[in-house]
Amino acid sequence: MTTRIALLDAPAPPQPSAMDLDAIREAFAFFDAWEDKYRFIIDLGKELPDMDEAQKAPANLVRGCQSQVWLVVEMHNGAMRFAIDSDAHIVRGLIAIILAAFQDRPAAAIRAFNIEGLFAELDLLKHLSPVRGNGLRAMVGRIHQEAQRSAAAELAELRAQAGKGG
Amino acid sequence: MANHLDISGDFPLLARTVNDAPLTYLDNAATTQKPHAVIDAIRHYYEHYNANVHRAAHRLADEATAAMEAARTKVKDLLGAADSREIIFTRGTTESINLVAASLTERLKPGDEVLITEMEHHSNIVPWQMLCQRSGARLVAARVTVHGEIDLDDFHAKLSQRTKLVALAHVSNALGTLNPVEALIQAAHDRGALALIDGAQAVQHLDVDVRRLDCDFYAFSAHKTFGPTGIGALYGKAALLEEMPPYQGGGEMIEHVTIDTTTYNQLPYKFEAGTPNIAGAVGFGTAMDYLRQLPRPELRRREQALLHLALSRLKQIPGVRIIGDPQERSSIISFLIDGGHAHDFGTLLDQQGVAVRTGHHCAMPLMERLGVSGTIRASFALYNSEADVGRLIAGVEKAMEFV
Numbered sequence: 001m002t003t004r005i006a007l008l009d010a011p012a013p014p015q016p017s018a019m020d021l022d023a024i025r026e027a028f029a030f031f032d033a034w035e036d037k038y039r040f041i042i043d044l045g046k047e048l049p050d051m052d053e054a055q056k057a058p059a060n061l062v063r064g065c066q067s068q069v070w071l072v073v074e075m076h077n078g079a080m081r082f083a084i085d086s087d088a089h090i091v092r093g094l095i096a097i098i099l100a101a102f103q104d105r106p107a108a109a110i111r112a113f114n115i116e117g118l119f120a121e122l123d124l125l126k127h128l129s130p131v132r133g134n135g136l137r138a139m140v141g142r143i144h145q146e147a148q149r150s151a152a153a154e155l156a157e158l159r160a161q162a163g164k165g166g
Numbered sequence: 167m168a169n170h171l172d173i174s175g176d177f178p179l180l181a182r183t184v185n186d187a188p189l190t191y192l193d194n195a196a197t198t199q200k201p202h203a204v205i206d207a208i209r210h211y212y213e214h215y216n217a218n219v220h221r222a223a224h225r226l227a228d229e230a231t232a233a234m235e236a237a238r239t240k241v242k243d244l245l246g247a248a249d250s251r252e253i254i255f256t257r258g259t260t261e262s263i264n265l266v267a268a269s270l271t272e273r274l275k276p277g278d279e280v281l282i283t284e285m286e287h288h289s290n291i292v293p294w295q296m297l298c299q300r301s302g303a304r305l306v307a308a309r310v311t312v313h314g315e316i317d318l319d320d321f322h323a324k325l326s327q328r329t330k331l332v333a334l335a336h337v338s339n340a341l342g343t344l345n346p347v348e349a350l351i352q353a354a355h356d357r358g359a360l361a362l363i364d365g366a367q368a369v370q371h372l373d374v375d376v377r378r379l380d381c382d383f384y385a386f387s388a389h390k391t392f393g394p395t396g397i398g399a400l401y402g403k404a405a406l407l408e409e410m411p412p413y414q415g416g417g418e419m420i421e422h423v424t425i426d427t428t429t430y431n432q433l434p435y436k437f438e439a440g441t442p443n444i445a446g447a448v449g450f451g452t453a454m455d456y457l458r459q460l461p462r463p464e465l466r467r468r469e470q471a472l473l474h475l476a477l478s479r480l481k482q483i484p485g486v487r488i489i490g491d492p493q494e495r496s497s498i499i500s501f502l503i504d505g506g507h508a509h510d511f512g513t514l515l516d517q518q519g520v521a522v523r524t525g526h527h528c529a530m531p532l533m534e535r536l537g538v539s540g541t542i543r544a545s546f547a548l549y550n551s552e553a554d555v556g557r558l559i560a561g562v563e564k565a566m567e568f569v
Contacts, residue, residue, distance in 0.1 A: 034185065034517045035517075035568075038513070038514060038517065038568060039568060042510075042568055042569065067507050067509045068539075087507055087539075088506070088507035088509045088510050089506055089507065089510045089568075089569055090509065090510050090513050090514075091507075091509065
């Protein structure tokens, strides 16, 4: 599927309650019991901004086996702004963690970020495994794809500008 | 519970823990665990008589061939078939159905119909869709009622002179519905149609007798019946199998080959191209032995009692909704819980060591018919206990505190 990324010059509108990655890491370090961890993940999911119902269109669906995940991306001044949603609480929480790493970052930073490492550190790697079928792995794949596409577009633009200058 | 009915000690994997909790394995409709006897038989085969079958003139090959053919006889005996030639080894239920669909291609023509039901597993839908695309025949599905049973009026209305084949599940993998296959096979025959039964969810739980059922084909997998993965069987009436062309070409299935033409081997080898899954067959045969030596009537009564205990206790939890309410049910319960996605509860149950399946269970048309995107499915085997039911219920109640 090809998604068109909207390129906007205006700065990104502020993101409500975007979770700080360090705060997430810190919280996870305190959890001994799985109950605390999953309560926290579910709470993160509850704080995740809902996607506009209109955007929950089949075209924005990331195909996963079980829960549905929708993803929309816009470029704001070279940074990638994602809206991602799911119909499952735990997946929404995991989306919040992924967004803490990726939201409003330039494509190059997203591509460089070791998301598997983060999930391993948080002991959530099983949620990224191919067998989970919750769409999370497909979602990360899609984000990386978009980041690559955006980086390629940027490079092409730079080359065009350099060409004009010379 | 009488001690001799607790067979869980025969299954080494059941002793493990998951997420620091004792394993509660309720995903038996996906695959069952394996008893020591099966694991040991496979190991013994590789350690003592691994060889290719039906070919070499040496001792090991004789032993391997004898073991594989003995396994075929054991499968024949368990299904009540008349002749071992009627048992084709396949990779499993899916391949068994694909074999029939491929080999029946030339018998179907435009205007003919294949009748299935809305509750079929994808592996009893897609091969028929592909057959219909090849042959120009039409695929027709009998409706399923809100209770999760085949709508018998609709089935009979859709069964006609055009129907050349009826294919249906013995037990629904998603809901546990036990279908009245004997009557439906009879109805198919009355219209001159062949009948194939998908027995993937039935063989472990029911006494299957293919001659009493009078089905033309019966497909099942070893791995849902205490055997290894990667092997299963197709039963077919000998006269039909004789008429059908081979499914795949290769070694083993031939009698004589020239560059221009080939004469095929006799049954069952005509349908078994290439080196078969010999170790799998050995394990499969041992699983049949294991099943046959169990006090099956008592174990099945006990399994049925556990199923209904779980069902009634789930129904008592406010917010739990059982999906499907068939009069006859075998080994499977599908349900949903208010306030969360099936996937959420699957994850929270897993944290407590309770293994269930969540999702559409490879039965998307059925999910659509019932208006759900998926369910939580708990499925039982002969080794499950009352403690497993208790942990399922406690797990569900605890998971519900999270959402």
